[in-house]
Amino acid sequence: MKKSQALYRSVLIIILCGVGFMYSQSESVYQQVEEAVANSISKGVQVGQEALPIQLETLKGEQVSLDDYLGQPVVVNFFATWCHPCQEEMPIIVEMEKRLKEKGAAFVAVNMTSQESSKDEIAPFLQHYRATFDPLLDKDGEIMKKYQIIGIPTTLVIDENGIIVQRINGGLTFELMEDLVIFRE
Structure with missing residues (x-):
């Protein structure tokens, strides 16, 4: 035993x-x-990739980096003043920025300044739509090339970890805005 x-x-x-x-x-x-x-997870510009760095000057002359928003979701919208779909979606963008602030998320607008006839057209354009954001200026087109912006507007939703979770090539409608990952409950 x-x-x-x-x-x-x-x-x-x-x-x-x-x-x-x-x-x-x-x-x-x-x-x-x-x-x-x-x-x-590689760095890139498509869904599932870590967003490439963006560091540009704003219309008011401040330096802003996409890294400033790590830890919170951010929506990045690429636009130009002459772009008809950008003009059509601007009221939606203004509303979206307001809603994002309410949710504690960030909004970054990137103007394709290299494609504008004059930088002086940007402020009146934004004032016309009562936009309160200060857009980043892609003066030399570097970000446009890096992010493979072929058509504008283009909108990216980036999560709090810097990963692109949604990319919309083309203009937003109110329905598309509501369908963005960040607004789903």
Whole structure:
């Protein structure tokens, strides 16, 4: 009887040691999986990618970076004053900016200044639509190229981790705005 109890205890100790070892290794396995997932997310301009950096001057002369908004969702809208779909969607953009502020999210407008006939047209354009945001100015077209902006307007929804979760190529309607990931409950 004592031999079977000793054998039973030995087997139990071996099992417990094995479970303990497996538990101690599980943390490193999970860490490896997390690192693999993090490494699989590349920087880019499409859904699922970490948004490329943007750092530009605003119309008022302030330097703003997309990194300033890490930790909160942000909607980025690319527009130009001469663009008819941009003109049509501007009342929606103004409303969207208001709603985003109410939700604690950020809004960033990027004017394709390199495509404008004059920078002087931007302020009157925004005043006409009663827009209160201060747009970033892509004076040399660098951001337009980096973000592969072929047609404008283009709108991106970026989550609090800097990952692009939605990209809309073309003008927003009120229905499309309501359907943005950030406004879904």
